[in-house]
Amino acid sequence: MRLISRWQNSAGERVRIALRLKDLEYTYVPVSSLKADDYRKLNPQELLPALDIGGQIIAQSSAILDYIEETVPEPSLLPSEPIARAQARAFGALVASEMHALTVQRIRRFLQSELKIDDPGVSRWVRHWMTLGFDALEETLEQRAVQWPFCFGDRPGWADLHLIPQISAARRLECDLSRYPLLLAVEQRCVPLDAFRLSRPEAQPDYPDSHNS
Amino acid sequence: MRLISRWQNSAGERVRIALRLKDLEYTYVPVSSLKADDYRKLNPQELLPALDIGGQIIAQSSAILDYIEETVPEPSLLPSEPIARAQARAFGALVASEMHALTVQRIRRFLQSELKIDDPGVSRWVRHWMTLGFDALEETLEQRAVQWPFCFGDRPGWADLHLIPQISAARRLECDLSRYPLLLAVEQRCVPLDAFRLSRPEAQPDYPDSHNS
Numbered sequence: 072m073r074l075i076s077r078w079q080n081s082a083g084e085r086v087r088i089a090l091r092l093k094d095l096e097y098t099y100v101p102v103s104s105l106k107a108d109d110y111r112k113l114n115p116q117e118l119l120p121a122l123d124i125g126g127q128i129i130a131q132s133s134a135i136l137d138y139i140e141e142t143v144p145e146p147s148l149l150p151s152e153p154i155a156r157a158q159a160r161a162f163g164a165l166v167a168s169e170m171h172a173l174t175v176q177r178i179r180r181f182l183q184s185e186l187k188i189d190d191p192g193v194s195r196w197v198r199h200w201m202t203l204g205f206d207a208l209e210e211t212l213e214q215r216a217v218q219w220p221f222c223f224g225d226r227p228g229w230a231d232l233h234l235i236p237q238i239s240a241a242r243r244l245e246c247d248l249s250r251y252p253l254l255l256a257v258e259q260r261c262v263p264l265d266a267f268r269l270s271r272p273e274a275q276p277d278y279p280d281s282h283n284s
Numbered sequence: 285m286r287l288i289s290r291w292q293n294s295a296g297e298r299v300r301i302a303l304r305l306k307d308l309e310y311t312y313v314p315v316s317s318l319k320a321d322d323y324r325k326l327n328p329q330e331l332l333p334a335l336d337i338g339g340q341i342i343a344q345s346s347a348i349l350d351y352i353e354e355t356v357p358e359p360s361l362l363p364s365e366p367i368a369r370a371q372a373r374a375f376g377a378l379v380a381s382e383m384h385a386l387t388v389q390r391i392r393r394f395l396q397s398e399l400k401i402d403d404p405g406v407s408r409w410v411r412h413w414m415t416l417g418f419d420a421l422e423e424t425l426e427q428r429a430v431q432w433p434f435c436f437g438d439r440p441g442w443a444d445l446h447l448i449p450q451i452s453a454a455r456r457l458e459c460d461l462s463r464y465p466l467l468l469a470v471e472q473r474c475v476p477l478d479a480f481r482l483s484r485p486e487a488q489p490d491y492p493d494s495h496n497s
Contacts, residue, residue: 115423116378127367131381133346134374142366153355154340161347165329168344168381173391182399186409192399199394210328 072097075105075113076120078275081171081236082132083120087270088232089136093143101277133167136229148228159223162211162230166237170204174244194245201246205254208234212253220260227261235261239271286311288318288326289333291488294384294449295345296333300483301445302349306356314490346380349442361441372436375424376446383417383450387457407458414459418467421447425466433473440474448474452484 074090074097076083090097102110102119114121116130122138129135140148149156172178174197182188182196212222222230238258241248248255261267272278287303287310289296303310315323315332327334327343335342335351342348353361362369385391387410395401395409425435435443451471454461461468474480485491 115420115427116374116382117420118382122370124367129367129370129374131374131377133377133381134370137350137373138366138370141369153351154337154342156354157335157342157347157351160350161329161342161344164344164346164380167377168346168385169329169331172381172385178386181409181412185412186395186399186401186405188399188401196394196399199398207328207330214328 073100073123074098074120075100075102075110075123076275077102078272078278080119081240082118082167084236084239084270084272085132085232086120086122086135086139088227088235088266089139089148091266091270092148092227092232093139093146095139095143099276101275103277133163136163136232146226148232150223150228155223158211159229162208162222163233165204165207166233170200170237171240173200174240197244198246201241201244204237205241205246205248205251209251209254212257220257222257227264227266231257231261232267234258235267285309286313286336287333288313288315288323288336289488290315291485291491293332294453295331295380297449297452297483297485298345298445299333299335299348299352301440301448301479302352302361304479304483305361305440305445306352306359308352308356312489314488316490346376349376349445353442359439361445363436363441368436371424372442375421375435375443378417378420379446379450383413384453386413387453410457411459414454414457417450418454418459418461418464422464422467425470433470435470440477440479444470444474445480447471448480 072095074083074086076086076099078101087099100123111117113123113128114130118130120132120135122129122135129138136148149159179193179197182193188196215223219225221227222234234254235258238248238254268274285308287296287299289299289312291314300312313336324330326336326341329343331343333345333348335348342351349361362372392406392410395406396403401409428436432438434440435447447467448471451461451467481487
């Protein structure tokens with residue numbers, strides 16, 4: 072099982088965390104080691120990450136996570152009760168579709184170079200979608216019937232592995248997170264754990280020595 | 285089971301199709317019949333659709349689809365083989381996260397009113413992400429080992445119910461689809477089917493009589 076990713080790709084970080092939470096071995100393949108045309112042939116979506124299972128490719132982190140969960144059910148990333156499972160998935164989907172997808176580098180670049188938005192405009196864009204998203208995530212945790220230590224249970228899972236890389240991305244983009252005590256408390260519990268610590272950008276083999284942020 | 289949605293909400297259309305493919309009864313609740321504050325209390329994400337199961341709310345169409353698939357497995361929306369399942373999900377996730385989420389009305393409005401992008405600029409934005417997405421979807425269908433009549437099988441399912449509303453949205457936004465013969469062939473097979481026909485915007489009770497587009 073090969074995971075094609077890049078050190079700072081936060082969708083890839085989600086999958087790295089999931090693989091470690093399930094104690095699954097994988098080979099990390101930095102996309103920089105492949106030719107762009109070769110990667111496009113493997114994955115017409117071109118985005119990262121992709122999971123390569125003996126030459127068969129799965130794109131999109133959410134599809135990879137479901138594949139991992141279905142083929143290696145234990146330990147589960149999701150609550151066992153159907154509605155709670157769905158709510159954990161909805162938490163993850165908000166991060167992936169309404170926060171990450173709107174604020175990743177390719178989007179910021181398009182705003183800048185194609186639509187000629189200046190830096191303060193791009194920052195406004197990023198903060199708007201981040202704030203809308205984090206507000207909803209914090210409120211979702213407030214509304215939980217049980218105030219678990221992690222988002223949806225006593226162990227970290229689907230929602231947490233979406234949240235932690237997104238908090239890191241928000242910090243890199245200088246978003247104010249002080250209004251989110253519940254989200255930050257979950258983060259504090261996750262960061263020391265091996266599955267999260269070893270999945271961070273700076274722990275990846277393609278992390279550049281010269282990178283200072 | 286209540287589905288809170290709006291006639292032209294294409295994420296809601298996906299769920300409507302899924303419910304009909306599984307022959308499940310549901311009550312359609314137009315969001316316009318609720319107060320905005322009441323809806324925000326029900327669903328902190330505020331987006332549409334939401335599934336209300338006896339007062340418990342599931343947000344995000346992908347989480348709703350998984351809930352439906354898990355609680356009513358037959359007829360399945362997904363292929364049975366794990367990698368094919370994942371590829372069908374990746375097809376859907378590309379539509380939801382990289383096409384729909386980037387081009388929906390709230391995004392176009394923010395570009396216009398907050399970032400002062402003119403109409404040709406907004407059109408460029410929409411067409412850029414639509415084209416990237418449809419190019420990848422068409423290539424994904426070309427690469428299939430078997431050229432099924434529907435995206436990933438002999439019956440319509442997960443990928444198809446994402447594709448059809450997105451094609452309609454692209455037409456409303458005047459995107460050129462002539463380069464996508466495989467996608468359009470799938471559409472031709474889906475549109476006459478009840479599950480798709482009865483889920484269309486104009487078949488919903490809140491579709492405005494005066495709407496001409």
